Amino acid sequence: MKRNTWQREAVTAALATQDAFVSAQQLHSVLREGGTGIGLATVYRALADMAAGGRADSLQSAEGEALYRACTPGEHHHHLICRTCGQAEEIEAVEVEQWAKSIAAAHGYTQPEHVVDVFGVCPACTAAATARA
Amino acid sequence: MKRNTWQREAVTAALATQDAFVSAQQLHSVLREGGTGIGLATVYRALADMAAGGRADSLQSAEGEALYRACTPGEHHHHLICRTCGQAEEIEAVEVEQWAKSIAAAHGYTQPEHVVDVFGVCPACTAAATARA
DNA sequence: TTGATGTTGACAATCATTATCAATAAGGGT
């Protein structure tokens, strides 16, 4: 049976405070700085559980690192992610869902799934970059 | 200046024979089995060059491995990939390009890019799975 | 409270990828 531990709650809580995609290591640092003595392996396990249970979304950074972000459970959604600061927001993509399904069907592919993420530079980072130039 | 070596040609040729996304290690094995004594690091370098130069597409497997596939250069395109055998084909996504741009703009994000890939089970693998059941 | 067992955490192990660096070879100039 699944048990509730303060460690898992701490990871969930810490992830909830981030509105950007963060790595397990980053989250571990945040937790340690917050005074908890949580172990790194535990953070990895908790995040993997959350992702598997649909309570967090994950994606791979360009460098191959796994990044996580809390998400509204149960709903299929995608993200608009800032390439500079990692900040992310959920976006709807109903049209794309349909498109993906029809493309798969047209080619005879079954059990379609898709990966759709939009990257860019968020307003704040754009402003910062402009100011610097 | 960039030089032409048989190693780079061998990697290009080997990648061209694959119609699935393959890892650097897999391609290295193929090349070694083909009798060439090419080094692993060289395969990594050649693939990175090809990806940077738009002569190959890359994506990360669920396990975080980098996978490569030869592609038609110069064109922006996406893939329909078999989750079972890795087989992939290029697909057009004009509507999605537009959608991505408008979504980014609507949220004030600049320099939009996107990752759009459709995964499924190809006809051959679907048939195989059905026959087994 | 207690006992069975899910969980934790320090650390070792794994594995893809990258850095190192001496030896090699491409190709422009002669």
Add this chain to the structure above:
DNA sequence: ACCCTTATTGATAATGATTGTCAACATCAA
């Protein structure tokens, strides 16, 4: 055809994220 400069190679070490191990610990049903 022959140097010579320097990009490239490849064996191997190094890196770094993630996972496995396992004894100690904590949760919760009874």
